[in-house]
Amino acid sequence: MSNSLMALALVATSFVIALAVLLSFALLARGRRHSLLSYKQAEESAVVFLFEGEHLVDASREGEALLSSGHRTGTEWAHLSGLLQPRFPGLRDWIRDLADMGEMSLPSADGTSRIDAEWHHGVARITLVDAETAEGQVELDRHALTAMRHELDTLRATAEHVPYMVWRESEDGLITWANRAYLDMAEAMEPSDDTPPWPPRAIFDRPRLAAVEDRNADEPRRVALSLPGDDTRHWFDIHQEQLGEETLFTAAPADKVVRAETSLSEFVTTLTKTFAHLPIGLAIFDRDRKLALFNPALTDLTALPITFLVAKPSLFAFLDSLREKRMMPEPKDYKSWRQQMSELEAQAVDGTYEETWALPTGQTYRVTGRPHPDGAVAFLFEDITAEISLTRRFRSELEMGQSALDCLDEAVAVFRPGSGVLAMSNNAYAEIWGNDPSTSFEDMTITEASINWQRLSMPTPVWDKLRRFVVSPGDREEWTASVTLKDGRVVDCRFAPMARGATLAAFRIAEAKPEELRPMIAAQG
Secondary structure (H helix, E strand, O other): OHHHHHHHHHHHHHHHHHHHHHHHHHHHHHHHHHHHHHOOOOOOOOEEEEEEOOEEEEEOHHHHHHHOOOOOOOOHHHHHHHHHOOOOOOHHHHHOOHHHHOEEEEEOOOOOEEEEEEEEOOEEEEEEEEHHHHOOOOOOOHHHHHHHHHHHHHHHHHHHHOOOEEEEEOOOOOEEEEOHHHHHHHHHHOOOOOOOOOOOOOOOOHHHHOOOOOOOOOOOEEEEEEOOOOOOEEEEEEEEEEEOOEEEEEEEEOHHHHHHHHHHHHHHHHHHHHHHHOOOEEEEEOOOOEEEEEOHHHHHHHOOOHHHHHOOOEHHHHHHHHHHOOOOOOOOOHHHHHHHHHHHHHHHHHOOEEEEEEOOOOOEEEEEEEEOHHHOEEEEEEEOHHHHHHHHHHHHHHHHHHHHHHOOOOEEEEEOOOOOEEEEEOHHHHHHHOOOHHHOOOOOEHHHHHHHHHHHEOOOOHHHHHHHHHHOOOOOOOEEEEEEEOOOOEEEEEEEEOHHHOEEEEEEEOOOOHHHHHHHHHHHO
């Protein structure tokens, strides 16, 4: 029994001793870290960090304030080195020699500060020292520091909330700073559950962003980007600006612009193909009255060479070339021609210019001027020679047909189908009924004509029957009748259907028989 109690007491004593040793080591490590943190810390505002590997063990108040700035990316050391990299190029490579060297110093690129690094038993002490303050030359004003921090917070918030990507690159292509939009896009390009590393991956290939000879530096470059699992190509307009030894890039989304430009290009292509097959010549002059657009039909109609049109001549040069080619009416003199061309331009801008050009070559053109957007003006040249010839031929045939009707002794009147409007009549019709419809600008219907006939004749049902006959849409048969005029003459009438529903009304004065003439002669005696 006594042996068991002695063994138990021995175990308890050993446990207490081990615990005391562990506590001693913990307190010793804590004291050592505290001493490292406060070692050579001459100012309360010193920026000091203690690292074991890439893990942050402790930091001064100003150091914690520095680490809280910006977005956390990767480990504590990756985040800190990312913040300091712009001022201390090559920091990551430089710190690798700290375990061998023991103590190292790295000045900033602008010489205003430095990093002092010390190695103590696996713990790295990193101190950010302002060079001027360390030499006792400048004492930083607290109010100035507060104002600077406020401005920094404002600028950081602005950069983080802009709806496009912004980042900076060093001369060797290393990303030294990026806003939230860029980091989100970089993470979307390589999605991972791990904390994203710093620096982030380059989203855009640098060779594609290289400067191009004879290129405007302010002109953006358009780059397409495809996201994993998304077949849609996303477009960005990338601007760059040189800032010292680094380059600032911005990538604004351009998907809507690309879609609009594609739609516009397709629309212009469609218009171009349409214009290319139009038989009407098209010439569009811009607001400076330079030829901006023309189609192939213009060269065929005007006989102007392609080289002349491609050179974008002015409107007056274009019209002057037409005059030299005799492709416009011959002017009386050059002064009056210039005046006419000035009026032509003014009327085209108003949209009121439309003329028929009878060319010395015998051709006839219809020229129309119309206003165009943004102060431009468009001219349309249409060859209407065949149309004019057909119209003249048709008019000649009408005149010939009218002349043939006038040569007939029988009075003739033709009425159109449906409406019953008088289409044509001859001279004999005017002699019998005392009315020449060709001298009136108003249409005469069958009703109006029959009222005139009824006024000059004795009562008869013929005119009512004729009115129904003219407007009847069905099949009709020719029929005849006789009416007596109030002067005693008898008119033989013939009514016949014509093609397309028209109606012919023919009238002839009947020759009186001898026994019928005696009462008339006696009445006149």
